[in-house]
Amino acid sequence: MAPSVCAKSWIQSAFDKATADLEKSLASIRDSLARLDVTLVEAADNAGSKMHHQLQQLRSRAARAELRQSETLGRHAEFLSNILYPEKVLQERAVAGIYFVARYGTELLHNLYETIHTDCHDHQLIEL
Numbered sequence: 001m002a003p004s005v006c007a008k009s010w011i012q013s014a015f016d017k018a019t020a021d022l023e024k025s026l027a028s029i030r031d032s033l034a035r036l037d038v039t040l041v042e043a044a045d046n047a048g049s050k051m052h053h054q055l056q057q058l059r060s061r062a063a064r065a066e067l068r069q070s071e072t073l074g075r076h077a078e079f080l081s082n083i084l085y086p087e088k089v090l091q092e093r094a095v096a097g098i099y100f101v102a103r104y105g106t107e108l109l110h111n112l113y114e115t116i117h118t119d120c121h122d123h124q125l126i127e128l
Contacts, residue, residue: 009066015059022051 026048033040086094115126
């Protein structure tokens with residue numbers, strides 16, 4: 001079961017906006033510096049390049065973290081699906097009840113008997 005992939009995650013959209021905002025701010029600073037002292041424009045370009053690099057590094061780290069989280073969620077979903085539907089069938093059709101008695105002892109049978117409502121012929125959720 002592969003995790004679903006969004007067209008663009010909210011975090012990547014935030015990075016796109018930050019990049020656009022950074023470029024807009026740097027352009028404004030460059031314009032102001034050009035009017036003040038043309039020699040400072042190159043320094044502004046250098047600083048802007050460093051800022052873009054750092055932002056790109058952070059974007060890459062966030063993308064890797066997002067992928068790890070997505071893969072972890074996918075593995076958990078697969079695990080739960082296999083527990084609830086072993087071999088893609090309902091649990092009670094693939095796992096014999098004796099498995100639970102062997103695992104939890106005969107006390108399980110006593111707890112089940114005390115908990116179930118024998119007058120109810122529908123499915124019941126039982127917490128033990």
